[in-house]
Amino acid sequence: MNQSMRLSGRAALLAASAIATVVVLGPIIWAVSTSLKSDNHIFAVPPRLIPDEPTLMHFQRLLAEGVQWSFLNSAFYTVVAVAFAVAVGGTAGYALVRYPVPAKRALLILFMGVMSIPSYALLLPTQVIFVRLGIFDTRLALPILYAAHVIPFAVWMTRAHFATVPRELEQAALVDGYSRFEAVWKVIIPGARPALIAASAFGFLYAWNDYITATTMVESPDLRTLPVALIFFQGFHGRDWGALMAGVVIATLPPVVLFLVYRRYLIGGFSEGSVKG
Amino acid sequence: MVSVPASGTTTFTRSIEDAARAGRRIGTTLVGPAVLVVIAVNILPAFFGFYSSLRKIFFFGDEGFAGLDNFRALFADPVTWEAIGRSLIFTFGALALAVPLALLAALAVRELGARGRILLTILLVPWAMSPIVVALLWKWILLPSPGGLFASILATFGMPPANLLSNPTWAMPTVIAVAVWRTFAFAAIILTAGLGQIPKDLYKAAAVDGLTAMERFSRITVPLLAPSILIVLSMLTISYFNEVQVIIGLTSGGPIRSTTTLAYQLYLTGFVELDQGRGNAIAVVMFLINLVLIVGYVQLLGNRKGGEA
Numbered sequence: 001m002n003q004s005m006r007l008s009g010r011a012a013l014l015a016a017s018a019i020a021t022v023v024v025l026g027p028i029i030w031a032v033s034t035s036l037k038s039d040n041h042i043f044a045v046p047p048r049l050i051p052d053e054p055t056l057m058h059f060q061r062l063l064a065e066g067v068q069w070s071f072l073n074s075a076f077y078t079v080v081a082v083a084f085a086v087a088v089g090g091t092a093g094y095a096l097v098r099y100p101v102p103a104k105r106a107l108l109i110l111f112m113g114v115m116s117i118p119s120y121a122l123l124l125p126t127q128v129i130f131v132r133l134g135i136f137d138t139r140l141a142l143p144i145l146y147a148a149h150v151i152p153f154a155v156w157m158t159r160a161h162f163a164t165v166p167r168e169l170e171q172a173a174l175v176d177g178y179s180r181f182e183a184v185w186k187v188i189i190p191g192a193r194p195a196l197i198a199a200s201a202f203g204f205l206y207a208w209n210d211y212i213t214a215t216t217m218v219e220s221p222d223l224r225t226l227p228v229a230l231i232f233f234q235g236f237h238g239r240d241w242g243a244l245m246a247g248v249v250i251a252t253l254p255p256v257v258l259f260l261v262y263r264r265y266l267i268g269g270f271s272e273g274s275v276k277g
Numbered sequence: 278m279v280s281v282p283a284s285g286t287t288t289f290t291r292s293i294e295d296a297a298r299a300g301r302r303i304g305t306t307l308v309g310p311a312v313l314v315v316i317a318v319n320i321l322p323a324f325f326g327f328y329s330s331l332r333k334i335f336f337f338g339d340e341g342f343a344g345l346d347n348f349r350a351l352f353a354d355p356v357t358w359e360a361i362g363r364s365l366i367f368t369f370g371a372l373a374l375a376v377p378l379a380l381l382a383a384l385a386v387r388e389l390g391a392r393g394r395i396l397l398t399i400l401l402v403p404w405a406m407s408p409i410v411v412a413l414l415w416k417w418i419l420l421p422s423p424g425g426l427f428a429s430i431l432a433t434f435g436m437p438p439a440n441l442l443s444n445p446t447w448a449m450p451t452v453i454a455v456a457v458w459r460t461f462a463f464a465a466i467i468l469t470a471g472l473g474q475i476p477k478d479l480y481k482a483a484a485v486d487g488l489t490a491m492e493r494f495s496r497i498t499v500p501l502l503a504p505s506i507l508i509v510l511s512m513l514t515i516s517y518f519n520e521v522q523v524i525i526g527l528t529s530g531g532p533i534r535s536t537t538t539l540a541y542q543l544y545l546t547g548f549v550e551l552d553q554g555r556g557n558a559i560a561v562v563m564f565l566i567n568l569v570l571i572v573g574y575v576q577l578l579g580n581r582k583g584g585e586a
Contacts, residue, residue: 009490010388017385017396024400024458030426031414043424046432092311099304100297107308114319116571118519120540121560122319124547125326128337148318151311209407211522216548227409231526234413241417251410259405263398270463271470 028252034245035059042242058246062233065243069222070229071250074208076139077225081146082203088147089154090196094188096155097162111152119149123216130217141217142225146210150203157202157269161195162188198269201262205255226251323564330557337553347558356534357542357559363449364538368517370453371460375513376506378457379464384498386465387472397469400462408459412526415455416442445535448528452536456523460516464509471505472498504578511574515567539563 029049034042035058037051062068095101096108126145130136135144165188173183189196214225224232230247237243259266333343351357382400386393403411418426421440428438441447475498483493499506521540524530530537530545537545543563547556 013385013388016381017389020382020385021396021399024403024462027414027418027426027458028402028406030418034417043422045423045429047424047426047429088310088314092308095304095307099307100300101304101308102301107312110312110315110320114315116567117319117323118540118563118567120519120521121543121563121567122322122326124553124556124560125322125329126318128329128553129322129325131337144314144318148314151314155311205405209405209410211407211409212525212544227407230413231409241420244413245417248410248414252406255405255407256402259401260398263401267397267401267466270466271473 031245031248031252034241035249037242039242058240058242059250061240061243062246062250065233067226067229067233067247067250070224070226073139073223074226075254077142077146077214078204078207080143081150081207082200084143085147085150085203086154086158086196086200089151089199090158090192092151093155093158093195094162094192096159098167111155115152115156119145120212123213127216136217137219137223139223142207142214145213145217146203146207150199150206153202154199157199158192158195161192165191194265194268197262198265201258201266202269204258208255326557326560329553330561332554334553334557336551343554347554348562351555351558351562356537357539359534360537360539360542363536364518364540366449367453367456367520367536367538368514370450371457371517371520372510372513374453374457375461375464376509378461379468379509380506382462382465383468383472386469393469397462397465400465403459404463406459408520408522409526411455411459412523415458416527419451442528443532445532448532448535452524452527455527456517456520459523460513464513467509467512468502468505471502471508475501507577511570511577515570515574518566518570519563539566 033049033051036054036056037044038053038055038057041048041052096104101107127136130141135141169187169191170183173187174180178186209227210225211227211231214228215231218224218228221232226247230244230251233240233247234244330347331343331345333340333346382397386397389396406414419441421428421438423429423432423438425438427441431438439447441451479497479501480493483497488496519540520538521544524536524538524541525544528536530541539559540563543556543559546552546559550556
């Protein structure tokens with residue numbers, strides 16, 4: 001009796017998980033399928049999941065429109081912002097753990113407080129400031145903003161991890177004749193790797209996936225990011241769902257691959273924070 | 278015992294002081310860049326935004342000091358109150374959907390063991406996607422024409438295609454559902470971690486005492502998971518209240534303003550209507566609401582921790 005109840009409970013659970021998986025992955029698979037269908041198969045009734053004659057024509061159409069340049073813009077802004085934010089934020093996180101920094105508490109509250117300002121609420125004043133400084137609509141605008149939003153996060157995340165690298169390990173490295181730099185490079189950074197990876201991955205997802213900052217800080221078509229380019233493409237070719245889904249696939253591939261590769265660090269970063277926090 | 282010469286002691290103290298000073302100097306140098314960037318790019322615009330909210334600025338033309346006029350006009354306008362109402366509907370609608378789903382997912386993840394981790398990974402894939410890209414994807418799925426995925430599903434049940442996104446009644450529930458689709462599994466991570474903290478022995482003891490699954494859930498799981506549920510509620514409340522990109526992508530606030538939340542109203546006023554004075558006033562209001570939410574969140578969690586200690 002009890003045994004069969006357990007079994008039926010387990011069956012219900014598996015069924016629910018299967019439904020959840022279909023609801024979550026179905027739309028994504030549908031986008032991939034649409035992106036590979038020829039124009040006259042896209043609106044087939046009833047819809048078919050497997051394309052009859054798979055084609056890359058939609059991807060080629062996007063290339064003809066120059067979407068690859070927007071992809072490269074997105075990649076450039078994201079990589080520069082994340083590298084800068086994690087270097088600067090990680091350094092600060094390390095200093096806050098190891099050195100008697102003046103006003104340490106105030107600084108920690110500053111970083112926490114900044115995270116609590118919704119980033120798009122600052123876009124109006126930022127636009128005016130950037131126009132006056134001549135940064136508006138340049139290649140500098142987005143890396144600066146993305147980095148500034150990721151830094152506080154990187155500080156908090158790395159700080160907790162640097163604290164777990166034993167001080168003795170650093171000292172031993174120095175005694176062994178390593179320079180300060182070598183000690184940091186060979187002992188401390190490897191020790192804080194999970195936090196550095198998690199901070200980088202979060203930063204990447206934030207910057208790569210952003211639309212609102214990119215659409216308000218950059219105007220020139222040459223400087224557009226991929227999400228902005230897709231929205232413009234939709235504005236001109238609203239019914240070209242094949243090409244739009246090809247764009248969805250291209251925009252989604254990098255963050256999803258990154259998430260799948262680093263999911264351990266990303267999931268760990270959040271669950272650790274919540275349980276200990 | 279060898280007595281330490283006086284001169285030795287002073288050299289020693291002096292070297293400690295030097296080391297401390299050097300430590301402070303190195304520390305300041307290392308923290309400096311992060312602090313400078315954060316002040317220049319986050320704090321200064323915040324102050325400038327507040328200053329701008331007190332001025333009449335339209336189409337980048339600053340027409341002078343306006344005092345609290347922007348705020349007065351804002352709150353005298355029924356549109357603002359409607360937008361605040363819609364923000365609340367969006368936030369609490371999404372919470373009501375996301376939290377039970379996340380709890381179910383977390384229970385399934387725990388129950389399924391190693392396969393559960395695969396399930397969680399799958400459920401989290403939409404969370405790695407761009408909100409605007411998610412909006413594009415769902416626009417295509419919800420397209421009310423034969424051959425559209427959603428329309429075809431309706432057709433198999435003998436129903437005509439429905440244009441959810443341009444229907445004033447259905448637009449908001451649809452936008453909520455898409456936002457939840459993207460984010461609910463994020464809450465499941467935190468709940469899964471919370472479930473992992475509950476000792477397994479409690480369930481064994483409860484089973485020996487003859488408690489049913491329902492009783493075990495209500496008497497053990499829910500009370501012990503309460504701190505994690507509180508974290509999830511707080512984080513999601515803040516994130517849904519500030520959601521704007523999914524709305525821009527799916528409905529642009531329409532039809533007939535039915536999805537214009539306060540966050541979207543800010544975007545519309547500042548960047549589309551170019552009323553920067555009033556836009557900044559909305560930003561200040563948004564910031565204050567966020568502050569209240571965050572202080573409430575910290576307070577709730579802080580008290581709970583104090584209670585346990």
